Amino acid sequence: MRLVLEKRAEQSVRMAILSPFIALALTVIAGGIIFALRGLNPFEALYVYFIEPLTQDWAREQLIVKAAPLILIGSGLAVCYTANVWNIGAEGQFVIGALLAGMIPVYFPAWQSPDVMVVMLALGIIGGMAWGAIPAFLKIRFSANEILTSLMLVYVAQYLFDWLVRGPWRDPQGFNFPKTVNFAGWQLLPKWGEIHMGALFALIASIVLAVVMWRMLKGFELRVLGSAPRAGRFAGFSSERATLFCFLLSGGLAGLAGASDVMGVSGQLQTPYAPNYGFVAIIVAFLGRLNPIGVIFAGLLLALSYIGGESAQVSLGISDKIAKVFQGILLFFILACDTLILYRIRIESGRAAQTRAAG
């Protein structure tokens, strides 16, 4: 018995739409099996995890709060991966964005005017862009693998953050807790309930990127370089420029996400700070089929996996670490289902394979 892939004459449009849903269904089934193995009623557990949060107001708000950074980062990553540029260090760019935004309240706690909010957000973007520019530069100048360098920089960013927040930036009146002063007034983002302005940024970013990717020359260039690099080069598109563009874009968005997160949720910098948004956004990008609009829905769904984890912890007494398992399984199923878009899968018996080989 063996698995045979038959290339389709052209991409299956039906499968392109269906595959994320198949992946989702498979993940839910796998989740049910995991719950059953832990001795829980799978249906009840799945309800608590995936449905119950949607019935409560606070959870719906949290969903959007958590989805905002995922969508911001994920839409940038979707552009990267479309262009075959592998930025997997968004978590580091996110942390640096938060750090640079936090610099203002630390050094100028008394600065209060609408300007300060803009400056902090801008610093977040600049920080993320700068951190993203490092792997891009190393790739262009020394052809160092951007996957490895961008990931290594995540650790560097986290240690830098840890040092500043425990050391020079620690709140002198903070009873020795590893945190900075509280942001105040204009240093915080406006909120509607718990939902802060980051959600708006996320929506704008994904719509703008969708337009860039599908209606503008830049998007065409990136898509060509991603799917047929040689053709792209003959067309005069520079893959170096594309690498730099993608890293600056996704780094900037990740930095903005980091700045919005500390300005909208915690209102201070505290260590350890590892919400893992930068890594989960990789899953978001793929679940959204590398389409910025798809990323919006994917971001909401992955946000649900965070909230579901919390609600499972409360109601079922299991650790919220289960969320990470679901996220990992989901990405696996997404990648597996994507095969169906380009190929038809047939299972052949051993005999059929032999006759084929003989004939």
Add this chain to the structure above:
Amino acid sequence: MDMMIAVILTIMTAATPLLLAALGELVVERSGVLNLGVEGMMVMGAVCGFGAALMTGSPWLGLFASIAAGMFMSLLFGFLTLSLVSNQVATGLALTLLGLGLSGQIGESFVGQPGVKLPNYDGFDPLIPFAILLAWGVSWFLFKTKAGLVVRAVGNSHASAHAMGYHVIRVRYLCVLFGGACAGLAGGYLSLVYTPQWIENMTSGRGWIALALVVFASWRPWRTVAGAYLFGAISILAFTVQTFAWGIPSQFLSMLPYLVTIIALVVISGNRMLTRANTPACLGQPFVPDR
């Protein structure tokens, strides 16, 4: 003198997990497959090895469980990338995310438990020479045996190897499984020898450093040994400096291995002669046999 030996021993124990994982990945990449999931396989090896040793009381059975866990994870990767021709970069990332998530879940009850330590002779454990022996074995296999030639052929031109009648997919499956076994063992080394306990995410990027080591060693087993020991020395240096407390914040010393990895990648990748001659030509490219 005793101090000297102690330092060398700690360097060796720091280098061995990197070396084991890198050697496995080296074979995988020589066959043309890029498995970025080393971190995930390693962390699963660490948690399963720890758990098995805890339950059976035997660290040796723990090591076997580590190997099995690594192989299981690599089989998932192999099924997706080889049978379903999914994107290797994305699938490797998925493997790492899944491994980190699953291991946290499996190891929940292991946190804080005293582990079982592999017996050693004055700090010299049997896996140190084993890793070096493995480097010799990999080198011999790749460059002195016919099977090794087939692996390299598959990695350099899968279409030609297929035309010659070799089973590209089967060869790659075997290499991926070997890589998984090595990464699992490396993880087991961490939780049974290096720090005999379970801490979530205890691999802390070592799987990624192992990946960088393969590039650094330009896909050569003996250079991998040299690279791993160099990295081991650097991470120990960080610890030593910390104890002397020269006023450098500990966070900067903890950054050191990652910064060194970046610098090493830059230095080696900038040298086109060195990398181009040894990089498997089909690295990361999917293969679907046409008939």
